[in-house]
Amino acid sequence: MTELSAAHAADPATTLEGAHLTTLGGPHTVRALPAGQLAALAQDIRTYLIEKVCAAGGHLGPNLGVVELTIALHRVFDSPRDAILFDTGHQAYVHKILTGRAAGFDRLRQAGGLSGYPSRAESVHDWCENSHASTSLSYADGLAKANELNGRHNRSVVAVIGDGAMTGGMAWEALNNIGASQRPVIVVLNDNGRSYAPTTGALTRHLHTLKYPGDHSNITDASEAPDLFTQLGFTYLGPVDGHDTGALQHVLDHARALRRPVLVHAVTVKGWGFGPAEGDEADCLHAVGTVDAVTGKPAPTAGPPAASWTSVFSQALLELAGEREDLVAVTASMLRPTGLYPMAVKYPERVFDVGIAEQHAVTSAAGLALGGLHPVVALYSTFLTRAADQVLMDVALHRLPVTFVLDRAGVTGPDGASHHGMWDASLLGMVPGLRLAVPRDSSQLKSLLREATAHEAGPTAVRFPKGTAGPDLEAVRRAGSVDILSESGIRDVLLISYGPLAPLCLQAASQLTEQGIGVSVADPRWATPVAPELLELAARHRLVVTVEDNSRTGGLGSTLAQHLQDNAITTPIRTLGLPRTFLTHGPREQLLTDAGLSSAQIAYTVLRARAAKPLEHTITDGSPQ
Numbered sequence: 001m002t003e004l005s006a007a008h009a010a011d012p013a014t015t016l017e018g019a020h021l022t023t024l025g026g027p028h029t030v031r032a033l034p035a036g037q038l039a040a041l042a043q044d045i046r047t048y049l050i051e052k053v054c055a056a057g058g059h060l061g062p063n064l065g066v067v068e069l070t071i072a073l074h075r076v077f078d079s080p081r082d083a084i085l086f087d088t089g090h091q092a093y094v095h096k097i098l099t100g101r102a103a104g105f106d107r108l109r110q111a112g113g114l115s116g117y118p119s120r121a122e123s124v125h126d127w128c129e130n131s132h133a134s135t136s137l138s139y140a141d142g143l144a145k146a147n148e149l150n151g152r153h154n155r156s157v158v159a160v161i162g163d164g165a166m167t168g169g170m171a172w173e174a175l176n177n178i179g180a181s182q183r184p185v186i187v188v189l190n191d192n193g194r195s196y197a198p199t200t201g202a203l204t205r206h207l208h209t210l211k212y213p214g215d216h217s218n219i220t221d222a223s224e225a226p227d228l229f230t231q232l233g234f235t236y237l238g239p240v241d242g243h244d245t246g247a248l249q250h251v252l253d254h255a256r257a258l259r260r261p262v263l264v265h266a267v268t269v270k271g272w273g274f275g276p277a278e279g280d281e282a283d284c285l286h287a288v289g290t291v292d293a294v295t296g297k298p299a300p301t302a303g304p305p306a307a308s309w310t311s312v313f314s315q316a317l318l319e320l321a322g323e324r325e326d327l328v329a330v331t332a333s334m335l336r337p338t339g340l341y342p343m344a345v346k347y348p349e350r351v352f353d354v355g356i357a358e359q360h361a362v363t364s365a366a367g368l369a370l371g372g373l374h375p376v377v378a379l380y381s382t383f384l385t386r387a388a389d390q391v392l393m394d395v396a397l398h399r400l401p402v403t404f405v406l407d408r409a410g411v412t413g414p415d416g417a418s419h420h421g422m423w424d425a426s427l428l429g430m431v432p433g434l435r436l437a438v439p440r441d442s443s444q445l446k447s448l449l450r451e452a453t454a455h456e457a458g459p460t461a462v463r464f465p466k467g468t469a470g471p472d473l474e475a476v477r478r479a480g481s482v483d484i485l486s487e488s489g490i491r492d493v494l495l496i497s498y499g500p501l502a503p504l505c506l507q508a509a510s511q512l513t514e515q516g517i518g519v520s521v522a523d524p525r526w527a528t529p530v531a532p533e534l535l536e537l538a539a540r541h542r543l544v545v546t547v548e549d550n551s552r553t554g555g556l557g558s559t560l561a562q563h564l565q566d567n568a569i570t571t572p573i574r575t576l577g578l579p580r581t582f583l584t585h586g587p588r589e590q591l592l593t594d595a596g597l598s599s600a601q602i603a604y605t606v607l608r609a610r611a612a613k614p615l616e617h618t619i620t621d622g623s624p625q
């Protein structure tokens with residue numbers, strides 16, 4: 001341990017000459033450092049990352065893998081004059097430390113704290129905030145064109161993309177354009193051999209054929225054997241040791257000078273420098289909650305951990321797969337996060353991981369259905385929107401029996417704006433022939449998944465949030481497919497709860513009942529198509545209020561409102577849901593409350609609606625009153 005790191009052991013923020021990572025002035029400080037101090041800087045950053053991310057939670061493995069790479073990038077390129085883009089953005093913590101934001105890591109991904117992704121509100125050094133993978137090369141292509149048109153001829157555009165993100169189709173669309181354009185874009189492929197799990201496929205096999213050219217001094221020569229990238233118009237430089245700052249600088253300097261498309265192939269280790277991450281077979285501690293900074297493990301819980309929605313789905317699917325040989329599953333590089341792992345272990349030939357390629361996943365599932373199988377496509381809700389056309393035209397237009405299982409639907413929390421699953425119900429509500437189920441608890445998830453996979457006349461979808469499913473909520477009776485969770489003899493107010501917000505609606509109902517207002521709570525279970533029994537219930541009440549963990553705009557409530565109108569049901573309706581805005585990062589419960597989705601605010605909406613006087617419909621002829 002250097003004397004510097006010894007100081008670090010005392011105070012993890014202590015670094016060079018007593019300076020603190022928290023007082024690093026910015027990239028110019030990094031560029032001014034003597035080369036001999038870079039190893040110590042890397043070590044200090046690594047120690048700091050382990051301490052802070054284990055305490056706050058976040059993306060530990062990916063960021064430990066890019067410490068030297070990010071230092072080299074900021075020593076060679078002059079950010080923000082040169083643009084350094086991070087694909088997916090989950091590996092930008094070192095970039096944030098080197099651009100003056102180390103102090104923010106105590107509140108990483110917390111309300112009002114540092115975002116877990118690049119954020120233009122935080123820094124001029126941050127360019128793209130979207131945490132959806134495979135976009136950086138397209139941004140880079142556009143930025144390079146803008147530099148050319150604006151006469152900014154000596155600027156560099158650098159995109160850092162992981163080998164996982166490189167399996168996404170957009171990346172190849174961009175490579176095709178950049179290679180043809182011969183504009184000076186530098187693609188840094190951060191090849192750690194993994195997405196969550198080890199990356200597979202032809203690209204991975206190709207990357208493994210590219211061998212180290214001995215020392216790095218001659219690496220600046222384009223590789224002799226024309227390879228995939230050179231044939232696309234790039235100069236390929238690599239592979240280079242992604243933990244050797246000097247070698248990286250040497251190659252990046254050369255890439256910068258070439259002023260043409262270059263692909264630098266950096267080979268790194270995900271979780272480098274932290275044993276529990278390097279050795280984690282599952283995903284190298286890709287994303288952690290609060291964990292021990294020595295073992296990398298979460299604190300032991302008193303009893304068995306509460307069942308997560310994902311684990312309930314995982315078990316239910318495994319049972320269904322045991323009953324039906326035609327059931328297959330598709331994931332876009334998220335086998336474990338979406339709960340498909342147990343099925344992949346038991347029925348490996350029936351689970352397909354297509355890489356970070358949601359568009360391909362959906363249309364490949366359509367092919368599986370054309371072939372007589374019933375595919376379950378398991379995605380995070382936020383990534384479904386990338387495959388909107390495929391859902392609509394490749395699946396629904398053909399009325400194919402594909403079941404979409406959308407985890408992390410609704411407000412997710414710490415991952416912020418591009419991870420909240422708040423548009424899927426608006427999107428799917430428009431898809432002709434698609435049936436959308438919104439389970440309120442574990443028991444409903446199991447039964448609705450069974451119903452969805454039994455439906456062969458067209459596509460189905462089941463959505464549920466991040467986190468643990470609450471206790472099962474018994475219905476007092478069922479009307480058609482609609483569960484009545486509580487019923488008042490006075491047909492005054494009908495609260496319609498879509499999915500996991502049922503407990504909030506029941507609490508609101510009891511608050512209102514104490515005030516002598518008759519409130520019934522209904523759970524449609526199947527949000528679309530709208531059940532006739534739900535329309536009948538609405539017709540028999542004086543006010544309907546819908547509550548959903550999805551955007552209000554085009555959401556389930558507005559779909560119901562349209563059906564009331566179409567059926568000449570004049571019961572007033574209020575729709576509660578998420579606002580038409582990008583929600584920041586923070587705790588799920590807090591963000592729901594901020595959006596007006598709490599029992600008190602639901603009750604308040606009812607009281608206000610009941611007190612509202614009908615507007616006097618005075619038609620004026622426009623003359624001044």
Ligand SMILES: Cc1ncc(C[n+]2csc(CCOP(=O)(O)OP(=O)(O)O)c2C)c(N)n1
Binds near residue numbers: 065133334383
């Ligand atoms: C479109 C999309 N699908 C899925 C994800 C979920 N996801 C986040 S990071 C990740 C793995 C990325 O692997 P890689 O690009 O190799 O980066 P690494 O974590 O290895 O540094 C995935 C699948 C995402 N962010 N975007």
Ligand SMILES: CC(=O)[C@@H](O)[C@H](O)COP(=O)(O)O
Binds near residue numbers: 287415
């Ligand atoms: C960057 C990315 O898309 C994933 O790593 C995501 O952050 C994981 O989210 P969960 O932690 O909810 O699985």
Ligand SMILES: [Mg+2]
Binds near residue numbers: 163191195
């Ligand atoms: Mg990777």
